[in-house]
Amino acid sequence: MVLSNAAFAQRSLLRYADEQMDQLNYKAAAELYEKAYEKKARYMTARNVAYSYGKINDYDKAYVWWEKALSYKGEYTQEDVKGFAQTAHAVNRYGEINDLLQQEDIDERTLAEWDFLAANHSPVDPTKVIAVEELNTNAADFYLTKDAAGNKYFVSDRGIEKSSSMKLFRLDARNKSFNKDYYQWTGRSYLSIYKQNPAGEIQKLTVDTEAFRHVSDPAFAEINGKTYLFFTATRGITKVKGEDEVIVYPELYYGILDENGTISQYEAFPGNSIHEYAIVSPYISQDNNLYFSSNMDGGLGGYDLYKVALITDSNGIGFGAAENLGEMVNTSNDERDPFIYNSALYFSSNGHQGYGGLDIYQSKINGETLGKVQNLGLPINSIRDDFAYRMFSDNELYLSSNRDAENGLDDIYKIRPVFRKFIAEVVDCNGNPIEGAQLEFVDAKGKNIALATIENNKYKTDLGQDELYNLSIMKAGYFTVSDNEISALGKDSILITKQYKLAKYPAPDVAVFTEIIYYDLDKSFIRRGEDDILNDVSALLNTYPELTLEVRSHTDSRASHKYNQRLSKRRANAVSKYLEAEGIDPDRLTLSWYGEEDLISSCPDGVSCKEELHQVNRRSELIIPLNTKKLIELKSTSSDYCEMSSQIEQLMIKANLYNLDMHQLAMDLDVAQIMALERLRLLMTFNPELDVTLIAQHEGDQTIFSNKCSKLKEFLVSRGLDSDRVKVSPHSEEELQSASSQSRGNMIIRIK
Structure with missing residues (x-):
């Protein structure tokens, strides 16, 4: 009887731990799984402890528990090896994981992902990605964007805090879980869109309906002289005919945004299907295409990126057919947060090779074709979720991430520019290449930087993120050229090219x-x-x-x-x-x-x-x-x-x-x-x-x-x-x- 009661208590403890994990309450789940493991050591329990600690960024403990989980030969999975590799990456422990990979029969994709992590394990300077303290709170703050007037907009569930367990938000919810005043899932306010004007004043946008609960993912379009705000919204439906409990998915809406921050005359996107799939993270490109993410049927799995032609005339807004962006960018996992800048598509994904969680990627646009997907690398990406990447005309770069949040919630970060390639082209007054020029390239401390010679008398090097450089170009019989304003600061392009013209000295007299x-x-x-x-x-x-x-x-x-x-x-x-x-x-x-x-x-x-x-x-x-x-x-x-x-x-x-x-x-x-x-x-x-x-x-x-x-x-x-x-x-x-x-x-x- 005593043994039976102990077994029952063990099962009850594991069920409670499983419920906490299902509810994304990872801290409580980790502690409960640890207690269960003390009562009876099992592979799955150790694995769940490791997974839960990883979710709350406690990588030292996660690493210890992954070692325990992988000690159960024949029971751990390829995903467990991947989780262990990502944690080893976070705590800079590469020898142990290399030994493991050499001993085990690991699939090629996991090996490729570990090779990617190992090749990119250099220490990350935390000053390169800086939290925007003026916008972040102890709640979830994310998805920063800007309008044409320079106002910033972001999403937050700040306000009410009914629960000390800081659960991650979910846009979808069961119809029974809605409360009029706060989101029962997290114990915090529903997601709302906030505006910060150039003076730094923050206000919450007003939506003229009682139907919406979550309102998020702002995107802008100027149509017929009016500013339209596209946004994701979850309706607070509590009763569904013929169904006691159903999933309520977020939908896409658009309305007119006035100077007072009020969204009016809103309309639903015709592709919405509230109980079948979600549509999130809209973006309007300059060529009048609406991009969004959805888990609708017909995709490659999870959330895929789609494109819809935006049709505007004096009667308002119309939409073309939804077009999946295809397998070049979409995977069987999730892709979201599309954004286009300088003929490149940026998005977040947990399906491409990355550092863990959502990473930010780039795909060059060539007409109707999308190029090979590239991970933006460190420090833009981390082993946590990194998403909502934005680049603006004033060369500001932002992303959202839960990389440093002790409560596991998202914050907004500003990115200092990463290294850029610099090419100096030396020509005469007619644009013809000049041979034999001498280039002297120094940084702000006076250190000489080597320039490599490439074709057509061009010279290249790398620029540091915050460095200011000086270039002097000399050739006998020509005026010397000097440029002391060379910098990658604020530059979004990977390649910075400057042309310098050398003019001959005229003959004397x-x-x-x-x-x-x-x-x-x-x-x-x-x-x-x-x-x-x-x-x-x-x-x-x-x-x-x-x-x-x-x-x-x-x-x-x-x-x-x-x-x-x-x-x-x-x-x-x-x-x-x-x-x-x-x-x-x-x-x-x-x-x-x-x-x-x-x-x-x-x-x-x-x-x-x-x-x-x-x-x-x-x-x-x-x-x-x-x-x-x-x-x-x-x-x-x-x-x-x-x-x-x-x-x-x-x-x-x-x-x-x-x-x-x-x-x-x-x-x-x-x-x-x-x-x-x-x-x-x-x-x-x-x-x-x-x-x-x-x-x-x-x-x-x-x-x-x-x-x-x-x-x-x-x-x-x-x-x-x-x-x-x-x-x-x-x-x-x-x-x-x-x-x-x-x-x-x-x-x-x-x-x-």
């Missing part, structure tokens, strides 16, 4: 811009048409404060030498005043005046000339020199110089330097042709390394073309240029199309 403006007889005011040129000059000088301007003013030969000196000075000052009005500091200008000392046309005193030939002498030459040493001292960046070169090139094209219209060239050059040649002569005078090649714009008589070129060359040489710097190369129109239009060093000029 060069001019990056030359132009000429002209004046009326005996006048110094800036006449209409010439102000356009000065506007271009002021724009260039305002953009690049390191540049200066030389103004060299002239007159024709009429009037006295002394008077012409004063007149040319007034003309130089007129340029200075005009540019000063455009915001240019006069100290950046060098003014010179020559009177009639440098005549272009041969019209000296006493020689009768046409008025138009006197006009070419009444001028101010504008020269913007480039001081290479000064630029280097000012640390002008290569991109600045590339942009400056492009802008100057456009001004030269605008001045029509590359197309000399000599079509009507007769015995003598006309005024327009002289002016064009003088602009070219001025450019070449202040760019001694520059040569020009004259080519024909169209096919024609080569003798005529040669005669034209001879006159042009004769003029340029008469103005002081070396004849070797002016070349003649007749081309056909077809050859002309393939010829380079211009280049510093050898400028190609088309002759009409």
Whole structure:
């Protein structure tokens, strides 16, 4: 009789322990199973103790009890080995589990999962995933998301606490378990959605119905100028016709959310089936697809991910047919919490290879195809449940997890960015790869970081999560590039690529811009048409404060030498005043005046000339020199110089330097042709390394073309240029199309 009573007590204790485990009250279950094991040592009891301690994160005790459970040869299962491996991973005990796996006939999947854990057992820095204390409580807090205005939303069962046994929540429930005021399963409040505005104020969203109990899983969509909130809700049904007790599954609803946090005009998703299956964790993608998780019939098992086209018009919202995302992401276990960012699907699963519980995974989206699933690894995942992964446009990263909760409940965590690949691409101003560059890459402490060379003169390395780096790129004959703002902080992409342009030093004593403006007889005011040129000059000088301007003013030969000196000075000052009005500091200008000392046309005193030939002498030459040493001292960046070169090139094209219209060239050059040649002569005078090649714009008589070129060359040489710097190369129109239009060093000029 005594033995019979002891056996009865043992069975009663085990039944009570089983009930506590079924109710997810793992702490109580572990203690009861321990007492039962003391009365009678059995494999299943030891296994249940280990399993229960693992569920409440007490891995040291779980490890001890898994060792006891696996001492029962022939009784433990593959799942027990997996549980032992995960616990060994948590307490950093790898030798024992390796010995066990070598002794036993373990299936390939369990071996693969252990290989995955063993390969990823490096210590995790807890500062990389930080609990959001302002949102977390001693209740369940999870599923953070944001709306377009930057408000945060999350789910919590905070409020009422009727029970000290902090049971995990369940969205589904039996119809008999609903209480109007609190959830009898946990003894806490029902799940609700909360809003935190940018000022940090938290309020509970209001749903205009008494029917709902749990309300969770918020997702947003902007439709017809209104903010729609999609959410999961469990209705508080207590009576079901013809059934005393049934399961009430969570359903999907959507309604309009106003600024006061009230959800109104809500409607049920047509795919709901309250007593057959659940629909949870909705998400609305930018291409108007509704994603959710469901255990409806026809899936691969457990909860699968589905996609439904969202159809919107003036009448409201409609839905397409539900499409299972397929076996690339779905498994026979559970997948949930879909989220899309930068052409990648993120979700949680306990069916793919992972660390234990729910892990977070990524699958790249290529059109309608989903790529291979990748575990996001440590520290994003843990051996507990990790889910509700979210990435936002301001580079905030969040997840929900019960990894550190002593009560086993979920908290919200913010993720510090993980390591990212960095690639530096070094090119010239035209985007062509540059060979032989030297790169110096250092961290915030001044430590040199090695860069590996890859194809097309690109360089790569890893970036630390919170590190700030400085990169210097050097090459003889080029401006040095520096970048002190390289960081992975806030970056969501696995790959960070930056392109750096190296610009050549210009030859010393060069001019990056030359132009000429002209004046009326005996006048110094800036006449209409010439102000356009000065506007271009002021724009260039305002953009690049390191540049200066030389103004060299002239007159024709009429009037006295002394008077012409004063007149040319007034003309130089007129340029200075005009540019000063455009915001240019006069100290950046060098003014010179020559009177009639440098005549272009041969019209000296006493020689009768046409008025138009006197006009070419009444001028101010504008020269913007480039001081290479000064630029280097000012640390002008290569991109600045590339942009400056492009802008100057456009001004030269605008001045029509590359197309000399000599079509009507007769015995003598006309005024327009002289002016064009003088602009070219001025450019070449202040760019001694520059040569020009004259080519024909169209096919024609080569003798005529040669005669034209001879006159042009004769003029340029008469103005002081070396004849070797002016070349003649007749081309056909077809050859002309393939010829380079211009280049510093050898400028190609088309002759009409």
